[in-house]
Amino acid sequence: MTFKPAAWPRKLRSQEWFGGDSRDHIYHRSWMKNQGLPADLFDGRPVIGICNTWSQLTPCNAHLRDLAERVKHGIYEAGGLPLEFPVFSTGESALRPTAMMYRNLAAMDVEEAIRANPLDGVVLLCGCDKTTPALLMGAASVDLPAIMVSGGPMMNGWFRGERVGSGTALWQMSEDIKAGKMTREDFLEAEQAMSRSPGSCNTMGTASSMASMVEALGMALSGNAAIPAVDSRRRVMSHVTGRRIVQMVKDDLKPSDVLTREAFQNAIRTNGAIGGSTNAVIHLMAIAGRVGIDLTLDDWDTFGRDVPTIVNLMPSGKYLMEEFFYAGGLPVVIKRLGEAGLLNRDALTVSGDTAWDQVKDAVNHNEDVIRPAGEPLAKQGGIAVLRGNLAPKGAVLKPSAASPHLLTHRGRAVVFEDIDDYKARINDDDLDIDETCVMVLKMCGPRGYPGMSEVGNMGLPPKVLKKGITDMVRISDARMSGTAYGTVILHTSPEAAAGGPLAIVQDGDMIELDMPNRRLHLDVPDAEIARRLAAWENPVVPPASGYARLFHDHVQGADTGADFDFLVGCRGNAVPRDSH
Secondary structure (H helix, E strand, C coil): CCCCCCCCCCCCCCHHHHCCCCHHHHHHHHHHHCCCCCHHHHCCCCEEEEEECCCCCCHHHCCHHHHHHHHHHHHHHCCCEEEEEECCCCCCCCCCCCCHHHHHHHHHHHHHHHHHCCCCEEEEEECCCCHHHHHHHHHHHHCCCEEEEECCECCCEEECCEEECCCHHHHHHHHHHHHCCCCHHHHHHHHHHHCCCCCECCCCCHHHHHHHHHHHHCCCCCCCCCCCCCCHHHHHHHHHHHHHHHHHHHHCCCHHHHCCHHHHHHHHHHHHHHCCCCHHHHHHHHHHHHCCCCCCHHHHHHHHCCCCECECECCCCCECHHHHHHHCCHHHHHHHHHHCCCCCCCCECCCCCEHHHHHCCCCCCCCCCECCCCCCCECCCCCEEEEECCEEEEEEECHHHCCHHHCEEEEEEEEECCHHHHHHHCCCCCCCCCCCCEEEECCCCCCCCCCCCCCCCCCCCHHHHCCCCCCCEEEECCCCCCCCCCCEEEEEECCHHHCCHHHHCCCCCEEEEEHHHCEEEECCCHHHHHHHHHHCCCCCCCCCCHHHHHHHHHECCHHHCCCECCCCCCCCCCCCCCCC
16 A cells, blocks of 8 residues: 555645636636535535436435435535536346446446536445446546445345345246246235345345445445445445545545556455356456556456355355345455455555455354355355357356356257347247257347347246256356356357357357366367358448447447447546636
């Protein structure tokens, strides 16, 4: 930790708008005063933006207005001026074709809103999956002092005495319907138990995974990730975060000071320890690109491969986020990593302390929820990065959510040319498929879907489910929900729509998965692969105009984070020209 706080007092950025007696200074102040703000609030104190992704269309974030008020209390207490503003909210549950298509749009909104306004620092309020990386990407590209507050997970769901994990239970129950194990009436009854409080997914899905990544990166106060949305301590976290951002502005502690390569290594290892979402791979690489850190898929294997999964949560385990919080939450996990020599202890955090200093006194209150390192849920957690002639630029698999007997497998390909082909044929009793086959789904990557939707965890055909089979090897260029499970190979790069080898896989081709050796191989001669690629014609028609066209033309591959090529990097926080 080499950070040296800036001198205080000093002239802040916001004073370019508010600090003088010219016509323009008076113009800026006078319009702000129509909100009832006293004159002395423009005396040079830190002006703090509260970047809020509240939206009733984003159920995970629908309670963030209350948290924003708590943040304001803390900012006022610490001597700052809080100013709340809205940004585009990427809600996973309702947004089509996928929230991932709009992550970069939200990041653009955040970046430009921060830079263009009279702000000295910002509190980022997030919750649902893509709001977390979007806000951090945008803030990192401006590099003003920033700190995150997550909305927190929902309370546990319960149905007939059993825990109901948001998302995870949905996948399980929908398969049980097809297998004849559950009635539709029971399914509809269970729906009422799935989402019974404000907050994001109560499993270790992408929302909770990304909240954990933010904490592991050092961009939120310790303990932020797991506090339930409705717990009063979530409001306390918001309040003290408001206090903290004011001091961060005085010290000039910025994202670039915290988001170091060592911080990303800590996050990768933490993701393995919690059994985190495969989506974290794409999001962390996109965030790293904004601060100039060369993070690659190989880093995920290098730093995360041998990390045991010790958090016993769905979809990998049996508990939910509520129990995780009661057990001690992420500080206990980070402490375990530190004790095992798997933590860059001196990494700086937004608290001003090191990663280790924040967690060294953490106590585990339930060793079945957060297990000892010697009794892990999975000995090798993390994300397995696969390569081979089917995935020259890599593909990912989550071992802790996969079936061990399928991690080494050779099977006949059953190919679905796109998601519509899959939906049309998967329930057909005449489909030539059994549990030894490998299901292959094309055209679901960043350009192909478009946006790279969470359809990679293809439901199994009823004829297989009725045999009692619950898992098969599945391969696609899509993503899957962090709440999902199975031996699912994702993010295959280059994607089919970019002419990757996945595009030319045919029914009957043999595919080999060798997870221990990180190999994914299409057992077709090289000459035949070259012939097929030469003859292949891309079925994707570029959108004519609008954001969809911008996305199609500029999105990068999943292997580098699926950011836009022109958004990579930090564009800084220089004050723009005045408007008059």
